Amino acid sequence: MRQALAIVLTAVSSNKEAEFLSDIIAKSKYAACVNILPNISSKYMWKGELQNVNEVMLMIKTRKDYFKYLESLIKKNHSYQVPEIVCIDIPCVSDDYSNWVIDDLNVKRSE
Numbered sequence: 001m002r003q004a005l006a007i008v009l010t011a012v013s014s015n016k017e018a019e020f021l022s023d024i025i026a027k028s029k030y031a032a033c034v035n036i037l038p039n040i041s042s043k044y045m046w047k048g049e050l051q052n053v054n055e056v057m058l059m060i061k062t063r064k065d066y067f068k069y070l071e072s073l074i075k076k077n078h079s080y081q082v083p084e085i086v087c088i089d090i091p092c093v094s095d096d097y098s099n100w101v102i103d104d105l106n107v108k109r110s111e
Contacts, residue, residue: 003102004064005090010074010083011040011055017079018056024077025058030066032101035059063105064089 008031012018015038022034037057044051062070067087074085 002098005093005098005101006062006064006067007088007090008060008062008067008070008074009086009088010058010060010078011042012058012083013053013055013079015056018058021074021077022058025060025070025073028069028073029105029107030069030073031060031062032104033061035061061101063102066105 010021012021015036018036018038022036025031025034035058037059040055040057042051042053042055060070064087071085074083
């Protein structure tokens with residue numbers, strides 16, 4: 001049976017933070033790829049105040065069973081008090097891409 005894949009999303013405060021966090025995630029080998037999507041406009045309520053901020057979205061391609069590791073890594077290195085960490089299952093994916101992700105993540109890592 002094929003490994004289940006997922007995309008993990010997290011928004012960060014700046015391009016500098018996006019580069020910093022994406023380097024940590026990529027080097028951890030819990031993600032095959034991290035896309036940096038700049039210039040995201042976000043509106044949300046925080047402590048009773050409407051926030052309107054520019055952010056950068058990280059789109060992290062991984063195995064679903066690695067979510068908890070990524071969640072911990074993101075929380076440890078993120079600047080936000082409550083970072084967005086969303087995991088989306090990938091129900092359909094090309095065989096070639098799926099094989100690349102699985103092969104890339106089947107490495108021995110030090111924990």
